[in-house]
Amino acid sequence: MGWFWGDNKSDPVKKLDPGLREFLEQETPDQYVPAPDLKQPAPTPSPAHSSEPQEAGESSKPKVPAASLYQDGRYADLWKTYNPPSNVDSTPGVRGAERVIEQYKEHGDTVQRAAMENCALENEALAFCFQTGNWKKQIESRLTMCSAENATFSRCFQTQTKFLQALGYAAAFDYDPEREERIQMHADTLYHQMLDYEKKVAEAKAAGIEPPPLTSLFNPDKPPRVEGVAGTKVEIPGGEAVPAGFKPSKPLIKLTPHERELEIRTHNAQLEQQKMYVEEATPFIKSQADARTKRQEKAVSWFGETLGKWLS
Numbered sequence: 001m002g003w004f005w006g007d008n009k010s011d012p013v014k015k016l017d018p019g020l021r022e023f024l025e026q027e028t029p030d031q032y033v034p035a036p037d038l039k040q041p042a043p044t045p046s047p048a049h050s051s052e053p054q055e056a057g058e059s060s061k062p063k064v065p066a067a068s069l070y071q072d073g074r075y076a077d078l079w080k081t082y083n084p085p086s087n088v089d090s091t092p093g094v095r096g097a098e099r100v101i102e103q104y105k106e107h108g109d110t111v112q113r114a115a116m117e118n119c120a121l122e123n124e125a126l127a128f129c130f131q132t133g134n135w136k137k138q139i140e141s142r143l144t145m146c147s148a149e150n151a152t153f154s155r156c157f158q159t160q161t162k163f164l165q166a167l168g169y170a171a172a173f174d175y176d177p178e179r180e181e182r183i184q185m186h187a188d189t190l191y192h193q194m195l196d197y198e199k200k201v202a203e204a205k206a207a208g209i210e211p212p213p214l215t216s217l218f219n220p221d222k223p224p225r226v227e228g229v230a231g232t233k234v235e236i237p238g239g240e241a242v243p244a245g246f247k248p249s250k251p252l253i254k255l256t257p258h259e260r261e262l263e264i265r266t267h268n269a270q271l272e273q274q275k276m277y278v279e280e281a282t283p284f285i286k287s288q289a290d291a292r293t294k295r296q297e298k299a300v301s302w303f304g305e306t307l308g309k310w311l312s
Contacts, residue, residue, distance in 0.1 A: 020302050103173060104277065110170040111161055114180075118188040119156040126153045156191070159262070163187035166218075166265035171273050173280070190217045194258045214257055218265060229253060240264045243271075 016024075064071060064079050116123065129146040130138060141149075164170075169183045194217060204211040214224050216238030225239045229252045236242075238261050248255065248263040255263065296309060 017302065019298055023298070023302070107170055107273075111164045112157075114164055114169060114184045114187075115157050115160040118160045118184065118191070119153060122149070122153040122156045125149050159194075159259075160187060160191055162262050162266045163190055166262060166269050168269060168273075171269070171276070193217055194256075194262075197258065198256060216261060217258055218261065224257070227252070234260065236264070237261045243267060 064073060064076050065082055065084070067082070067084070068075065068079055125132075126146060126149040129141045129149045132138075133141070164184065164187045167183045167187055169187065170180060172179075197212065197214075201211045214235060214237055216222055216224070219238040222237075222239040225236045225241065226233050227236055227242055228234075229242075232253055234252050235257050237257050240261050242252075242264065246264065246267050248260075248267075252260050252263075299307075300309065
């Protein structure tokens with residue numbers, strides 16, 4: 001009854017779609033070998049092949065890449081999926097995505113280290129607050145657990161971090177030590193200018209005189225801007241407008257004018273940095289999306305729309 005079902009010795013994979021056949025060959029652990037055609041006689045081995053069995057045995061050994069320590073073919077099955085780093089780097093957008101990830105991981109630590117350097121004096125005062133001063137000062141420090149020094153250092157560290165972020169410290173992909181040092185020094189200068197202004201305002205209030213005029217730390221030539229927040233008017237130096245979706249660390253009413261300006265500047269700098277990250281990683285994201293679309297189209301053509309989209 002072999003004629004009823006057809007020739008069972010013929011290759012059953014020949015009738016499949018070429019794309020599906022290629023997919024099955026890639027997914028199977030052992031490569032498919034088509035069945036030999038019985039109508040054609042098998043070729044007789046030549047004398048040269050029979051006389052050189054050693055060379056044939058060597059050529060039949062599985063090949064391994066040069067990165068393997070065992071070139072005799074051991075662990076060849078483990079090296080099947082090996083992709084050299086040069087091939088990975090040549091993939092469109094891979095290097096850009098790696099740079100974005102590295103920059104994102106290192107940016108926060110780099111900014112915090114620079115802020116700690118700018119607050120070295122405040123940190124030293126906090127570390128030695130129990131040991132400095134006369135006996136009365138030391139007793140007071142122990143009773144208050146150095147709360148004044150701790151508050152001074154905490155504000156210095158947090159504010160210096162925001163100044164560095166607002167000025168774009170360590171934000172570029174190409175690292176320039178001289179440029180970063182200038183930004184770090186400028187951030188420290190702006191911080192102490194803010195402290196000097198707050199000190200002058202406090203002295204003016206104590207003396208009952210008019211405080212000095214408010215000027216921007218970033219744009220001294222621009223006049224302040226008055227914004228209505230929660231039914232109260234607040235003054236923001238430099239004419240900075242409150243951006244949409246802005247969430248300050250504290251309500252704007254509880255911040256000093258320069259802190260409001262700094263919060264807005266930091267927010268805008270973070271948005272610009274995120275935009276730069278997206279532009280750098282866009283080629284990689286696009287290549288991944290295109291590859292997924294191609295896989296989905298193949299799967300839909302083989303298994304239908306519902307199952308194909310689920311598999312891809």
